Amino acid sequence: MTLTREVPLDISQSALLFIDVQNFAAHRQGGEFKGLSQAEFEQKFGWFFDEFERRVLPNMQRLQACCRDAGIEVLYTTIESLTLDGRDRSLDYKITGFHVPKGSWDGKVIDALAPIGDEIVFPKTSSSVFISTHIDYILRNLGVKQLVISGLVTDQCVESAIRDACDLGYLVTQVTDACLTYSEERHQSSLSAISGYCRQVTTEMLVGEIQGRL
Numbered sequence: 001m002t003l004t005r006e007v008p009l010d011i012s013q014s015a016l017l018f019i020d021v022q023n024f025a026a027h028r029q030g031g032e033f034k035g036l037s038q039a040e041f042e043q044k045f046g047w048f049f050d051e052f053e054r055r056v057l058p059n060m061q062r063l064q065a066c067c068r069d070a071g072i073e074v075l076y077t078t079i080e081s082l083t084l085d086g087r088d089r090s091l092d093y094k095i096t097g098f099h100v101p102k103g104s105w106d107g108k109v110i111d112a113l114a115p116i117g118d119e120i121v122f123p124k125t126s127s128s129v130f131i132s133t134h135i136d137y138i139l140r141n142l143g144v145k146q147l148v149i150s151g152l153v154t155d156q157c158v159e160s161a162i163r164d165a166c167d168l169g170y171l172v173t174q175v176t177d178a179c180l181t182y183s184e185e186r187h188q189s190s191l192s193a194i195s196g197y198c199r200q201v202t203t204e205m206l207v208g209e210i211q212g213r214l
Contacts, residue, residue: 075119
C-alpha cells in the first residue's frame with residue numbers, strides 16, 4: 001500500500017481547527033494594532049483586512065457551517081494568557097510584545113466566527129497550539145486523526161500548527177484560501193514551503209468533498 005497525504009476526510013475522525021481568528025489580530029480595533037495612526041494602519045494592514053473581510057472570512061464561515069452540518073468537530077485556538085499580566089507567555093511572545101490578558105475582549109474569537117454550544121477553544125501563549133496547549137491530548141480523546149486547518153497568519157502560527165500536527169501523526173489538510181498573512185507574496189511562499197507536510201485544497205474543494213461523503 002502506498003502512503004499518501006492526499007486522503008479524503010473520514011468525517012468520523014476529522015476536526016476543523018481555526019487559528020487565531022480573534023479580536024486581537026482579526027478585528028480592526030484589535031490590540032495588535034493599538035497605537036497605530038489611521039495612515040500607518042492602512043499602509044501596514046489595509047491589504048490584509050480587505051482580503052480577510054472580502055474573501056477569507058466568508059470562506060472560513062462556509063467551512064464552519066459545512067463542518068457543523070456534517071458533525072465534524074469545530075475547534076479554535078486564540079492567543080490568550082492564563083494570567084492577567086501575561087507572566088505565563090512564551091519568551092518569544094514577551095519579546096514580540098504580544099499580550100492578551102486572560103478573559104479579555106482581544107482573546108475572543110471574532111463575532112463573525114464565534115463558537116457555539118460547547119465548541120472547544122484553546123488559549124495559547126506560543127506560536128504553535130501544540131506547544132502551549134493540551135490540544136494533542138484532546139484530539140486523541142476525540143478520536144481525531146485528520147485535522148483541517150484554517151486561520152491566521154499563514155506563514156507563522158498556521159505553519160507551526162501544520163508542522164507539529166504532522167510530526168505528531170495527524171493527516172493535515174490546509175485550506176489555502178481560508179488562511180491569510182500580510183502580503184500575497186508571503187502567503188504564496190508559505191503555501192509552497194509547507195506543501196510537503198499537508199494536503200492543500202480550496203474551500204470549494206473541501207466543502208464539495210464533505211458534502212459528497214454525507
